[in-house]
Amino acid sequence: xxxxxxxxxxxxxxxxxxxxxxxxxxxxxxxxxxxxxxxxxxxxxxxxxxxxxxxxxxxxxxxxxxxxxxxxxxxxxxxxxxxxxxxxxxxxxxxxxxxxxxxxxxxxxxxxxxxxxxxxxxxxxxxxxxxxxxxxxxxxxxxxxxxxxxxxxxxxxxxxxxxxxxxxxxxxxxxxxxxxxxxxxxxxxxxxxxxxxxxxxxxxxxxxxxxxxxxxxxxxxxxxxxxxxxxxxxxxxxxx
Ligand SMILES: Cc1cc2nc3c(=O)[nH]c(=O)nc-3n(C[C@H](O)[C@H](O)[C@H](O)COP(=O)(O)OP(=O)(O)OC[C@H]3O[C@@H](n4cnc5c(N)ncnc54)[C@H](O)[C@@H]3O)c2cc1C
Numbered sequence: 001x002x003x004x005x006x007x008x009x010x011x012x013x014x015x016x017x018x019x020x021x022x023x024x025x026x027x028x029x030x031x032x033x034x035x036x037x038x039x040x041x042x043x044x045x046x047x048x049x050x051x052x053x054x055x056x057x058x059x060x061x062x063x064x065x066x067x068x069x070x071x072x073x074x075x076x077x078x079x080x081x082x083x084x085x086x087x088x089x090x091x092x093x094x095x096x097x098x099x100x101x102x103x104x105x106x107x108x109x110x111x112x113x114x115x116x117x118x119x120x121x122x123x124x125x126x127x128x129x130x131x132x133x134x135x136x137x138x139x140x141x142x143x144x145x146x147x148x149x150x151x152x153x154x155x156x157x158x159x160x161x162x163x164x165x166x167x168x169x170x171x172x173x174x175x176x177x178x179x180x181x182x183x184x185x186x187x188x189x190x191x192x193x194x195x196x197x198x199x200x201x202x203x204x205x206x207x208x209x210x211x212x213x214x215x216x217x218x219x220x221x222x223x224x225x226x227x228x229x230x231x232x233x234x235x236x237x238x239x240x
Contacts, residue, residue, distance in 0.1 A: 001068040001099065001162070005193055007200040008166070014060035015207050018171070019044050021056035042207050049211070057171040060208060062201055064167050066193060070101040072159035073189045076181075082173040087165040090154040091147050096136050099162040100128050101189070131156055171208050174201065175218070182214035182239070184229040198239070213239025 011017060013034070019041050020030035033041070048056060066074075078085055102121060109120035139145075139153035169177060174197075180186065181194035202209045216222040216232045217239045 003066075003068040003101075003189075003193070005196040005200065006065045006067075007197075007204065008063045008065050010062040010201070010204055011060045014171070015041050015045065015205055017059050018048070018056045018208065021059050022048050022053060025053075025056075038207075042210075045207050046210070054172045054175070057175070057208065058173075060171040060205065061168055062171070062174065064169075064197060064200070065164070066167065067164045068099075068101075068162055069165070069193065070159060070189060071157070071161045071163050072101075072187075073193060074163055074165050075159070076187065076190045077165065077167065077193075080169070080173065080177050082169070082176075084168040085165060088163050090157060090161075091151045094139070094145070094150055095154065095157055095161065096132070096139070098132060098135070098157060100158065100160040101162060102160075103188075128158070128160070131158060171201075171205075174198075174209075175212055178212050179215040179218050182235075183216070183224070184214070184231060184235075185224060185227060211240060 016033050019033040022044070023033055024030040033044075048054070066077075074087060078087075102124060106120040106124055110117050111120050111123045113123075135153050135156050138156065139149045142149040142152055178194055178198055181190050182198065184191075186194070198209065198212065212218060214235055216228075217235050222228040222230075222232055
């Protein structure tokens with residue numbers, strides 16, 4: 001299946017909730033913020049972000065469902081520790097006919113082998129078909145079905161194997177996640193996923209995610225030194 005990224009749910013009234021949490025720190029009545037107009041909320045949230053008072057943003061949380069993504073992507077995603085995850089199991093679910101992600105970079109490329117030349121996509125597909133066969137044969141050898149067969153046969157499954165994952169992150173962690181994973185130095189699959197996730201959270205809470213983008217956009221400069229892509233202007237155009 002194609003990659004699909006959905007925002008399943010998020011905290012209700014989260015922009016006002018973040019304001020209320022912060023107001024409470026400064027001895028104001030947090031409930032009054034719910035009567036205030038959007039202008040005040042916008043200004044207040046901007047002030048909090050500028051001050052670096054970010055803990056109130058932890059009250060706003062977002063749950064995404066990612067489908068048609070690779071294990072390579074989810075392995076990077078789950079490195080972000082301030083989050084909750086539920087992923088389709090390779091132990092409970094058989095992968096006899098597993099789907100896999102094909103990197104676009106393979107298209108039009110040629111692989112040279114002892115047997116001759118072949119196009120990279122065909123070569124890759126052939127490997128995946130062979131892997132599926134090996135998986136099935138090993139699974140049969142291990143009893144043919146159930147957890148005990150799946151759990152060891154899965155050792156042959158590649159990083160490309162398609163998976164589904166549900167992830168919940170709060171807004172503060174998302175600021176960090178976007179700063180790292182929207183950077184042009186991040187890997188393409190997680191970068192494209194992060195881009196879609198940002199568009200989705202912006203639709204529901206534009207004020208919280210105003211000015212959020214890769215680290216160069218959030219900091220106003222690129223901290224990558226010699227590794228910088230030099231595209232801060234383009235990044236600002238895309239995300240500001
Ligand atoms: C371009 C790129 C290349 C990468 N390459 C590699 C690689 O080659 N090898 C590799 O192993 N990883 C790599 N990573 C992953 C990276 O090292 C982090 O594991 C990942 O980005 C998660 O971010 P994080 O650790 O900052 O924070 P998260 O887990 O998202 O946590 C957010 C913040 O909370 C704080 N925090 C969380 N846990 C702790 C803790 N235990 N102690 C103290 N503070 C904590 C930190 O301030 C942290 O920044 C790469 C990431 C990127 C973006």
